[in-house]
Every structure is written in C-alpha cells, then in structure tokens.
Amino acid sequence: MAEVPTQYGIILAAILFSLGVAGILLRRNIFFILLFVEVMLNAAGLAFVVAGARWGQADGQVMFIFVLATAAAEVAIGLGLLLRLHHQFKTLNVDEASDLRG
C-alpha cells in the first residue's frame, strides 16, 4: 500500500478544522455549536495521528486518545449545561440566552 504524504493529512485536518470554526461562527444552536467544537477537536486529533506517522512514533496516537478522553469530559458537562439552558431559557439559541451585558 502506497504511503499517504504527510502534507495531505495535514491539509485534510486543516479543512476539517476550518469547517468546525465556520460552523461555530454560523450556527446559533448550542447543540450544533458543541458538535462543531467536537469536529475541531477531532481535526486536531487527526493532525496528531498524521504527525505521529511522519516520525514513526506512537506519541501522536497517544495524544489522540487524550483528546478523545477530554473531549468526552467536555461534552458531558456541555450536555448538562445544555439541559439547564433549555430549562431556564426555554430555548437552545445562544443569542436569545444572553442576559449578561455591560
């Protein structure tokens, strides 16, 4: 099997990352925002795996597992807050749930 050049992998990760950023900026629903944060984190994870493959080290994959674990913790709290948001504001739209102004 032919080897995939490192650059391709990095470019793919960068595209995924940009999609995540665009999603966060465009969507106003907290559920989708959390989803796109996840896309960004996984894009970074992919970049780690690609970089690890370039150097023939396991470090990239180890970092990916860390990313997965912490992303899970983040989502656990994120979904908890999402439920409270729905309970308090009766909406999932983050623009409508905005009391803090100065």
Next chain:
Amino acid sequence: MTSADILSLLPLLVVATTGVVVMLAAAFYRNHRLSLVLTLAGLLVAFISLPFVSPLTPRQVTPLVLVDGYALFYMGLIFAASFIVALLAYGYLEKWDGNPEELYVLLLLATLGAAVLVGSSHFASFFLGLETLSVALYAMIAYNRSLRRGIEAGIKYLVLAGVTAAFLLFGMALVYAETGTLAFSGVVAAAGGASLQLMVGLGMLIVGVGFKLGVVPFHMWTPDVYQGAPAPVTGLLASMSKGAVFALLLRYFTPVPALERQGLVWVFTAIAILSMLGGNILALTQDNVKRILAYSSIAHLGYLLVAFLASGPAGQLAVAFYLVAYFATTLSAFGVVTVLSTPDDEAESLQAYQGLYYRRPWLAIIFTIALLSLAGIPPTAGLVGKIFIAAAGVQASLWLLLIVLVLASVIGVFYYMRIVITMFRRPEVEAARPGMVGLPRAASVVLGVLSVILVGLGIYPVPVMRIIERTVARLV
C-alpha cells in the same frame, strides 16, 4: 519510575487523593463542614510537603513533569489560593439551599490541573493539566444551576475554552509534525527554523494561550464570565487559572533568545500594549464591580507581559513577585464581594457599595487596601510589584512598554478610586440590604490576613523576595 520520582510528585498526589476522598465523603455522608475540613487538610498537607520535596529537586519525572524550585514555588502559590477560595466559598455557600459539597471536589480538581500545568514540560501534560483545570471551572462557573446568568456564563466559557483547546491542540500537532518532539525543550530548540507550518503552529498556540490569559484581543469572554460566575469562583478564575498558564508561558518562552524571534516579540508587545490600555479604558465605562475587576485583570495580565518580555532573572523575579501580590490582591477584592453576596443575589452593582464604610467599616477598609494595591498606590504589595516590573523593563530598555505601563496605571487609578469614593460616600437612604446580618467568621479572618499581607509586602517585601530568589531564580 523510582520511589524518589513518586516522592517528588507528592504534592500532586496529595491533592488528587484529597479530591477523591472529598467526593467519596460527600457520597456517603453529606456534610458541608466535613467537606471543607477535608479540603483544607489536604491542601495544607500538600503545601507542607513542598519544602520536603524541595531537596529532591530538580527532577524530571517521566518526560511529562519537571519538578524543580520553579514548579514548587508556583504550586505553593496555587495551593494557598485554593485554600483561601475554599474558606471564602464556605461562608458563601452556607447561605444557599443547594448542595455545596461538590464545589470542593471541583476546586481540588482545578487545583490539581493548575499544579500539573506549572510542572509540565511536555505538550501532553500541558494539555491534560489545562483540561483538568478548565473542565472543573465549567462546572464551578455554572454551579448555581437555578441562576440564568450562571448557566449562560458556563456555556460561554465552555464553548470558548473548547475552541481554545482545539486551537492549542492543532498548534501542537503542527509544531510536532515539524519538529518530531512533544517535549517543550525539544520544541524550543527546534523552533529556530522558520517554515510556514511551524509559524502557523506557534501562532495557534499563542491564540490558545491568549484566550486562557484573557488578554486583548482574546478578552471578550472575561467580563461576562466574571459577572456570571459565583464570586469565589470568579476569584479563582482571576488568580489561579491565569497565574498557572502565565507561569508556564514564562518558563518555556523566556529562554529563547529574544532577537531570534523578532516576529514573536512584536506580537507579544502588541498584546501587552493593547491589554494594558484596553483593559483600563474599558473598565472606565463600567458600573458593575465584578466587570470592573474583570477588565482590571486584563490590564494586569498586560503588566505581567511587560516583565515577560523583559525576560532574564529580573523578569523572572518581577513576574513571581507580581503574581504573589496579584493573587493576594485579587482574592482579597473578590473576597469582599463574596462576603457581601449570597449565591442568589450578588453584590455587584456599584450602588451596593455606597456608604459601605458606614455599615461595615472594616470591610470597606479591606476593600480599599485591595483597590489601592490593584492601582499600585503605596504602601501596598501592588506598588512593589509594579516597581519590580518597571525595573525589569528598564534593564531590558523596553521604553515604549514602560510609557504605556505608566499611562495605563494612571487611567487605572481613576476607576479604582471611583469604587473607593463610593464606599465612603454617605448613602441617601439608609436601606439595609437583606442577607447582611452577620459576616461569615472564617472569611473575615481570611480577608484580614490578606490585607495584612498586602500592606506587609508593600512595606517589607524582603522575605518573599528571598523565597523567590531561592526557588524561581535558581534556574536562571
């Protein structure tokens, strides 16, 4: 891993164990006082273990953590901050009918994350420490679940911190793809080359760290989150979470010969100037004490960046001393806000402080001392800290930054004095605020001690300087 390795990780192990113990205790027997006592005991043991660990250092424990005088000094500072926040939170949560015990578990988790952060020497431990700190903070910010603004602040912080983490990770991956190592020392050594990928990677790392420090232009979240979070948690956010990240930044970016990275130096200079001016000017328009303090913290991080840019032993000393003074000042200021607040009704508008001197003279004096220290007026620790920073700046001839520092400080005096004057102005109507019957005893003692420390350091800073010279400056 040898037994000496494990022993040198003792402070971290103690804090981690205490977190589990407090959690289990809350699971079997809910008692607010028990949770507090266990937390305080754990933090105290961790703090006392520091001098015993000191002879074993410097020691590289696995590639991940470097335990040396520098790490131990900042761990001590973090444990002390955590201890104070626990005491402040106790009196605050007493007035609340929800479950208060879990806050201590989260506090210990955040402490552990911050302590790992200052000891980390590898991207993996940096990331894990940061996430432990952040995830604990999300839950702490939204701790009062029945409050709309708490939830809002929690979500804002969660989304921004998640994005920040992604930026940091992507930056790390790019740097790793280029250098082939995840250890900071290797990265710093290899980062001399200037490929596009490396520059983008370092840029993303700066964005990530900038968000965590809340410096301009990454500061937008700061006022909202500070306002929405419970007052003791805001104190923690302002002191521990920023201080730990700054200590790490200082440790690994300073040894790089500044001239080699002209580009990065200019980036940091711009961030410092924008933060000093931006933070102070934006604070002028605010009527909310928590938001004023939020903008003031942005400015203070700008001052710290001046010392960071000065680098060298003078810069290290200035940052270490300034962080000690800043921790004590911030915790004291948010401590006053805490004792005047209840979880469901926070004393944050400027009106709540009108005539405070006539209702609670001691509290008004303590707050005044904290504000004087923030403004850098004698005889307080804040002034000595600023003098150290200015001295470091003069040594490195950073004239532009120094001029901005002085200008920004003058602007700062104006809004700090506004709060002070409000406190000493007699209220038109004598209206007793509800929930102001008695002050929590533990919190009052803590505030008194903090004020003594602030004035003491302002008059006689030598003992703290000795400690700093023996620990932090040892590695320069």
